[in-house]
Amino acid sequence: MNSVTLPASTLRIIAAAPHRMMFLIGATNVLLAMVWWAWWLIAARWLGGTSAQPPVPAGWLHAIVMQYQVLPAFMFGFLLTVFPRWMALPELRREHYVPVGIGMFGGQLVTLAALAGFGDAEILLKIGAVLTTAGWLTGTVWLVRLVYQEGGRTWHAVSCAFALSFGVLGLLLYSTFLFLDEPRAVFAAIKLGTFAVLLPIYFTVCHRMIPFFAGAALRGYQPVRPMWMLGAFWALTLIHLWLELRHGYAWLWLADVPMAAMMGWLLWRWWPRRRQMPPLLRVLFVGFAWLPIAFVLYTIQSLEFAVSSAFILGRAPAHALFIGFFGSLLVAMVTRVTQGHSGRPLVLGKVAAFAFIVIQLVAVTRIVAELVPDSLGAQAIAAAGWIVAFLPWVLRSSWIYLTPRIDGNPG
Template structure:
């Protein structure tokens, strides 16, 4: 029988792996994100199973489960990928040198470490939930400070996209701080504000800002004769309308939400059409960016319909269908599309979707439709359970492949 490796060999292998993970911002943060993709939904799937079928002895969180689900997905899962992307691309957008590992590894450690602690804290361990959120907040503050330093040092002429992303991360930090205050006894309104900040102050502004910069750029690099359109009015107008939606929804002024959501639906639809997706259906890695973006106007059309009906009749239709068209349809699909692109490019592999990524993307469209279907009546919790386990099924092969790439050397032998 072969002898096991010596302690020195194990130590050397661990050091090599650690150095590899620290060699580029996307490696530790994307790896953490892939774990979070499964961890967040695994807890939620079991929680929904408990709600629908009952699970003897399943520990309950000290806060409403829906709030826990919203907070840890919005502030943990998606931002791990966003920090990985922004800590890589901020210096390139702003003409600055790449960040050293000492600036991004603490962000990864705190955000992911706090996220894991908070998830364990959902098992009726409220003190651990508080600790986890506090550690996550520390990671956010380190990340914001680091990116702000890059922005301050830059002499680049075009800084609007960087400023927009930094503003969103700052609001995300505020959201975590407000939620932490709730955990220590502040009113429940603080928790609701944190959840709204996560959707409309953190995730959506960053997603739209990155697409505003990158989607026309990617398309113009591939499609012959493609006209790059990146209007200057987009970011401030969308920001203003999103903040209006955030405040109106937080204060339960549902009868006035249409004032924000109808213009947002029109603005997002205008961008989706102006970026000419019919010209960008090849290659697949470009097509999925446009297909994922199409969910954004769809989500806000659903919001607008819901708002107008409520303003006219006082009846709230569609439930959380618009929110999950946004969360699963847009955020989830764009995560697969964008992270696959970055992973392929930064691992020295061809810029191709590949079978695993296509499978994940395709199944995720089904999951989004299933989650929307859950709001239309019938056995709602059964549909929720199916959608949750569908998410896990869709992502598992993609997560395993992606994690393997982050843990192994680049295919082209280059550093990073």
């Protein structure tokens, strides 16, 4: 009898709130995806490439999995939770967000099964793309519906919904690549995932939430949230995207210089003018600091390319963005939401602090990997470091998602 009721009760706990289910999926995915990637790099560098070779370049699939399956699980968990609160609308119900989780998790598992060499990899990749697209589209429809109900007055919600719509386009392009073997489609999907989906959503959430969190934690803090900057950001990121798609690398600095300056100015205005602040707040600022750093590196890359036609930094700017900015704020934001929405104190804790510190080292290692002779070996070390950073954090977070709130409240 217990073997039947216990799983049912656990499923009810997982589905009690969108952040529980989607964060649990993201936590699982963030390890599974990087275990495959780390093993592939290790095998390619030291084992003569003995790992299972996917039917398409592994680097492309790594980018797709991280941008359209791993990080979006956390994004949907956050947005499905906060959209109704931002717009003072009723919370979404299980029938709204459970299908999102089923599609996203199913798509990830089938995709990773293909990458691990189980079954017909080409067929599994196509099934994974279809499931991921279905989950993504379902979540986007419900969030866009909320924006429509509210009349589009909350610009942060409009910005996130706009970015999610680009995600639908990116997944369709990825599917086009899988079904029609069109390499330009997957190239476009990867660039869209970076500059029209992840980066805008991350920045939009930072723009709204970092000043709010700082104001809640520090007495006398004056939040700065210029709305014009949200529009300027979208203009610059779309210019960068268009130049990337056109291979206009020598001209990226036209967008990247003002982007780096704008993000640096915002960080300077946000940073509290006092030495003492809670660690859970400090990691938000440190994580955000990677954004201007990334665009300074993009600027250097572009200017050098204009002179010598050489990519002197390789993928370093991208990984300052992916690992430094996305990875750091993943730990910072998700930890805060997990603590608060489980009835726990708003503290960083040793496990999350360990994850955050190691992610800083991983980001630096991956950047340096572009500049050392043994680039593949350094990349493998960085990938293994990601697993070391996230494993304790994932285990602790997953336990929280699988158990009721400690204060007895619903959700």
